[in-house]
Amino acid sequence: MKIIPLDQIRQRLEGLDLLAAIEAAFVAYSEGRSIVPPVGELLLPAGEVHIKYGCITGDEHYVIKIASGFYGNPALGLPSSNGLMLLFRQATGEPVALLQDEGFLTDTRTAVAGAVAAKHLAPKEVRRIGIVGTGIQARLQLEQLRPITTCRQVLAWGRGEAQLADYRRQGEALGFAVETTQDTSEVLSACQLVVTTTPATEPLLFAEHLQPGTHITAVGSDTPHKQELDWQILQRADLVVADSRAQCLERGEIHRALSVGAILEEKMVELGEVIRGASSGRTSEEQITVADLTGVAVQDIAIASAVYGAAGSDDLP
Amino acid sequence: MKIIPLDQIRQRLEGLDLLAAIEAAFVAYSEGRSIVPPVGELLLPAGEVHIKYGCITGDEHYVIKIASGFYGNPALGLPSSNGLMLLFRQATGEPVALLQDEGFLTDTRTAVAGAVAAKHLAPKEVRRIGIVGTGIQARLQLEQLRPITTCRQVLAWGRGEAQLADYRRQGEALGFAVETTQDTSEVLSACQLVVTTTPATEPLLFAEHLQPGTHITAVGSDTPHKQELDWQILQRADLVVADSRAQCLERGEIHRALSVGAILEEKMVELGEVIRGASSGRTSEEQITVADLTGVAVQDIAIASAVYGAAGSDDLP
Numbered sequence: 197m198k199i200i201p202l203d204q205i206r207q208r209l210e211g212l213d214l215l216a217a218i219e220a221a222f223v224a225y226s227e228g229r230s231i232v233p234p235v236g237e238l239l240l241p242a243g244e245v246h247i248k249y250g251c252i253t254g255d256e257h258y259v260i261k262i263a264s265g266f267y268g269n270p271a272l273g274l275p276s277s278n279g280l281m282l283l284f285r286q287a288t289g290e291p292v293a294l295l296q297d298e299g300f301l302t303d304t305r306t307a308v309a310g311a312v313a314a315k316h317l318a319p320k321e322v323r324r325i326g327i328v329g330t331g332i333q334a335r336l337q338l339e340q341l342r343p344i345t346t347c348r349q350v351l352a353w354g355r356g357e358a359q360l361a362d363y364r365r366q367g368e369a370l371g372f373a374v375e376t377t378q379d380t381s382e383v384l385s386a387c388q389l390v391v392t393t394t395p396a397t398e399p400l401l402f403a404e405h406l407q408p409g410t411h412i413t414a415v416g417s418d419t420p421h422k423q424e425l426d427w428q429i430l431q432r433a434d435l436v437v438a439d440s441r442a443q444c445l446e447r448g449e450i451h452r453a454l455s456v457g458a459i460l461e462e463k464m465v466e467l468g469e470v471i472r473g474a475s476s477g478r479t480s481e482e483q484i485t486v487a488d489l490t491g492v493a494v495q496d497i498a499i500a501s502a503v504y505g506a507a508g509s510d511d512l513p
Numbered sequence: 514m515k516i517i518p519l520d521q522i523r524q525r526l527e528g529l530d531l532l533a534a535i536e537a538a539f540v541a542y543s544e545g546r547s548i549v550p551p552v553g554e555l556l557l558p559a560g561e562v563h564i565k566y567g568c569i570t571g572d573e574h575y576v577i578k579i580a581s582g583f584y585g586n587p588a589l590g591l592p593s594s595n596g597l598m599l600l601f602r603q604a605t606g607e608p609v610a611l612l613q614d615e616g617f618l619t620d621t622r623t624a625v626a627g628a629v630a631a632k633h634l635a636p637k638e639v640r641r642i643g644i645v646g647t648g649i650q651a652r653l654q655l656e657q658l659r660p661i662t663t664c665r666q667v668l669a670w671g672r673g674e675a676q677l678a679d680y681r682r683q684g685e686a687l688g689f690a691v692e693t694t695q696d697t698s699e700v701l702s703a704c705q706l707v708v709t710t711t712p713a714t715e716p717l718l719f720a721e722h723l724q725p726g727t728h729i730t731a732v733g734s735d736t737p738h739k740q741e742l743d744w745q746i747l748q749r750a751d752l753v754v755a756d757s758r759a760q761c762l763e764r765g766e767i768h769r770a771l772s773v774g775a776i777l778e779e780k781m782v783e784l785g786e787v788i789r790g791a792s793s794g795r796t797s798e799e800q801i802t803v804a805d806l807t808g809v810a811v812q813d814i815a816i817a818s819a820v821y822g823a824a825g826s827d828d829l830p
Contacts, residue, residue: 197613199516236553238566238575242604247564247577249555258555260564262577262599264606278606282579282597289560289581289595294611296514 198293200508205297208506209304214499215315215343218308219471221252221498225440226468229253232493235443237419242266243276244419248493257283257292257504261496263302267395277303277332281500293504301503305495307336309439309467310391310413311344313487316470316477317437318389318411322347325372326387328380328400328424330354330363333393333415338370345389350374353383353400381405392416392424403428408482417448418490425486427453430463434483438464440492448490515610517825522614525823526621531816532632532660535625536788538569538815542757543785546570549810552760554736559583561736565810574600574609574821578813580619584712594620594649598817610821618820622812624653626756626784627708627730628661630804633787633794634754635706635728639664642689643704645697645717645741647671647680650710650732655687662706667691670700670717698722709733709741720745725799734765735807742803744770747780751800755781757809765807 200208224230229252236247243266251258263279270276277299283292295301322345327334330352338350350372354360360376367374377383383390384405390412394400401412403426416424430436430453438444441464444451453459467487469475478485517525541547546569553564560583568575580596587593594616600609612618639662644651647669655667667689671677677693684691694700700707701722707729711717718729720743733741747753747770755761758781761768770776784804786792795802 231555231557233553233555236550236564236566238548238550238568240548240568240575240603243606245575245601245606247553247566249553249564251555251557258557258562260579262601264601266604266606269605272605274605274607278601278608280599280608284562284579284581284595286557287559287583288586288589288591289562289583290591291595291597291613296608 197291199296200293200503201296202298202300204508205295205301205503208503208508212502212506214304214308214502215311217498217502218305218495219312221494222312222439222468223472224252225492225494226466226472230494242268248491248496250493250497251286252494252497255286255501257501258286259283259493259497259500261302261493261500263299275299281496283500283504295500295503301499302496303332303336305499306333306415306489306491307340309489309495310337310415311340312471313413313437313467313489314341314389314411315344317435317485317487318345319409319478319481321481322389324349324351324387326383326390327352327393328383328390329393329416330359331393334363335366337391337393337415338367338372342370347389348372351383351386352376353378353380384410394424395422396424397422399426400424401429402426403432406432406484408484411478411485413487413489414449415489420447420451423449423452425449427456427458430486431458432484433486435465435478435485436463437467437470437485437487439467439489441466443490443492444488449486449488514608516613517610517820518613519615519617521825522612522618522820525820525825529819529823531621531625531819532628534815534819535622535812536629538811539629539756539785540789541569542809542811543783543789547811559585565808565813567810567814568603569811569814572818573603574818575603576600576810576814576817578619578810578817580616592616598813600817600821612817612820618816619813620649620653622816623650623732623806623808624657626806626812627654627732628657629788630730630754630784630806631658631706631728632661634752634802634804635662636726636795636798638798639706641666641668641704643700643707644669644710645700645707646710646733647676648710651680652683654708654710654732655684655689659687665689668700668703669693670695670697701727711741712739713741714739716743717741718746719743720749723749723801725801728795728802730804730806731766732806737764737768740766740769742766744773744775747803748775749801750803752782752795752802753780754784754787754802754804756784756806758783760807760809761805766803766805
């Protein structure tokens, strides 16, 4: 069993076309070419653990991903996320590799999915990118959006001045001009591509501020109880895209909107269907589109397989 | 993260009181002092993978166990079972240890649970032990029964002469006198303690051969479709004991008997309740008792914690 630590994983990621890998994974999922059992969940007093697992049918490996969020960790000087990924042979069950990614691959595949959603759903002209949240995911989303759009103007929302100042520096290091606000209505008023990245359990964005020609990617809500978008946003949207129809019935923004009857299940299309052209995505610049990303095991499978398959300096003789 | 390979795990097991550890785990489970989410299951064309996970409330660690059965492996020169266990800190989610047990700890904790069931449910006088099956689990059950009973007479059932001859040698090496048969009715006629260890999906043992004063531990059936005991055996039994009430509603012998209406849910008591005396176990030598062991995550938690806590020669400076 090959053990690949985080520094090796970071090296291996360079030069990988993760956008193409994650797109292919969503297409395989929507075409039924994957086995993805329901998410395993361990809810502890201090945090939550998600187990996402499965395989692309006929691939060499299956993948089991463990990712945790312990929100008291920063007070202990530890990152809130952690995790690892395991690859096993589909033909025999033999363990093949342990990727000690400490949650980094989960963060990365989530950010890449944001880029995939923006590529297929954002309007052509994005004058300003809105980022809601100032954490790791807020930074990674910007990083992954860089090759997708020529826009370099960002408006970031956060609760604290210090975090916003930090985030401005991070965005500038990535080549963006970053303004900040503590009022989410400004984000919806000024931005055509909005990404929400918080663990909020009450809506942060409201339909009354929504402009025509906006795309929102909601990344934060991955459980039945988290919510970043007022359900009226999904009601007003021309197109609501789920990363996984099955998962979005149980968790995320779509789940919340369905549970109050704000939208019908039929309104939801799957990201993989949009990517492969089986569902039309955005059909005009004026449309409002929402992508709800709860995180699907096929993303973990794709990134783990890509990292394992990449040459690492630890492979040298 | 400490990585403990199989040879170190075997060393660490020596001297551990696994019977007491597994008894304590069943009691904690029945007292509601554990968090055990539903079993995760990945069903592949070539095999099946079970993910069992959770924690004893307030313990230092939570455990995620992955175990697989690929029944075509022996034809490839590989063991059918494989697996590993992971320990993480309950307070922070940090990975603590990887136990590369290759399925051995799952096999062992299953056999120890058989010994626990026999200790609490078998009649006082066992003149002959019946073992149904000739694989690894059949051997481990005998090994774990050794300290529980003074009986050294075994009648083993298997489908093939060669496997039975092998099994006889294994049992003799453990100090048992082993006779063999290819007729399961002889096992029920001659044995007071019977352990079934096969992956059968059709009953192998039938109520018509059942004698008063028999205890059966059914170990093989751990999915909704496997079955070793005719449901009339559970109907006739004076006592039906589940390792986990919740799991036995969904999988194993009790599930099969419930699904045809042969027994009522109220007939089932939990092993942990019998161990701690909250349910009476066997109350006379003439009773017929059945224990249905589907395998509960608390067993994995107990054995993983015990192995991690034991001193290993790899700990020496």
